[in-house]
Amino acid sequence: MAYSASLSSHIPFQTNSRFSSAFPPKLPNKQKTTPFKASAIPPLSTAASVTDLSALDSTTIALIGGGSVAALAAVLSLTDPERRRRLQAEQVGGGDKEVVRNYFNNSGFQRWKKIYGETDDVNKVQLDIRLGHSKTVENVMQMLTDDGSLKGVTVCDAGCGTGCLAIPLAKEGALVSASDISAAMVAEAEKQAKEQLAASNGEIAPVMPKFEVKDLESLDGKYDTVVCLDVLIHYPQNKADGMIAHLASLAENRLILSFAPKTFYYDLLKRIGELFPGPSKATRAYLHAEADVERALNKVGWKIRKRGLITTQFYFARLVEAVPA
Known part of the structure; x- marks a missing residue:
């Protein structure tokens, strides 16, 4: 997909025809038929961003919007985000994984x-x-x-966060194993699941997801x-x-991934975002080219069946569904 050199671009939800029919956009009220659109400032963050965008005030955004991408790129030479990341890793006694675990705990x-x-x-920004x-x-x-009932279907939610996906899956009857590197996230997910999946009006309660504290490798x-979803951002290519x-080896029929897409434009915007790290320490973010993800899947005998791009003003994610080739 081509992007304009300016900081104002229209980014529609990109799909092939099959994906489009399976993914009707669900927007509130009168916006239901409106394609997703980035306004004056395109996305600077994903759902697991390195940037605390709450630190960006209207003045900062106005300054960014008024300059050219080329001029902002020159400013990057004045910062050293790698040095900041090394200091983060040293403080928690490890590498990227330890930084991620410490941050999300x-x-x-x-x-x-x-x-x-x-x-x-x-x-x-957070609401967006x-x-x-x-x-x-x-x-x-x-x-x-779309492929039928989830009752009795086994699903692994790898990187479950606070249970945003695991809980709806359980409500549909799926047998869910949910894990996250953060013990705090897992505890919150389990708490939310107990509250939302409790039996009511004499109905049988859904099967509770099995929650565990684990990283992807485990x-x-x-x-x-x-x-x-939104976990590969913590891994270099x-x-x-x-x-x-590894994830494909755990799946019998289907693997669904979302990741921050790597293009020159988005990569530059991510680097600009690193100029504003915010008051809280965050994690290193890695963008991934769709071709690289597809190549990794093909290498282990899987192929992409559906794909799409989900964007709001400050969130962008490539979503793919892979099946055995």
């Missing part, structure tokens, strides 16, 4: 609990990211239920479907290839 947990939740205590992530979850649920077992292969 502490300040990151509080931030993303609000974003994934229903509280009104969020700013406009919540909308983008919820669209991703809606599209995944539509994709799964997952095992066999499932009809494996879903991994060389490690993402291995994670994709």
Whole structure:
């Protein structure tokens, strides 16, 4: 997909014809037939961004919007985000994985609990990211239920966060194994599941998901479907290839992935976002070219069957469904 050199671009929901029919966009009220559109400032974040965008005020955004991409690129030479990342890793005694675990067990947990939740205590950027992530979850649920009932279907939710996907899956009758690297996230997901899946009016309660604290590398077992949403952003491409292969080995029939798409334009915007790290420490983010993800899937005998791009103003994610070739 081609992008304009300016900071104003129209980014529609990109699909092939099959994906389009399976993914009717669900927008509130009169916006139901309106394609997703990025306004003056295209996305600077994904649902697991390195940037605390709540730190961006209207003055900063106006300054960014008024300059050219080329001029902003020159500013990047004045910063050293890699040095900041090295210091983060040293403070927690490890590499990327330890930084991610520490962040989502502490300040990151509080931030993303609000974003994934229903509280009104969020700013406009956080609310926008919540909308983008919820669209991703809606599209995944539509994709799964389009193929029939989920009753008794085994699903691995790899990187479950606060249970945004695991709980709807359980409500549809799926047998869900949900895991996350963050113990705080898993505890919140389990709490939410107990509240939302309790039996009412004499009905039989859905089967509770099995929640575990695990990173992607530690997952095992066999499932009809494996879903991994907005997690590959924490893996560089060389490690993402291995994670994709591992997740595919756990799936019998279907693997669904969402990731931040890598293009020159988005990569530059991500680097610009690193100029504004916000008050809380965040994690390193990796964008992935769709061709690289597809190559990793093909290498282990899988092919992409459906694909699409979900965007709001501050959230963008490529969504793909892969099946055995």
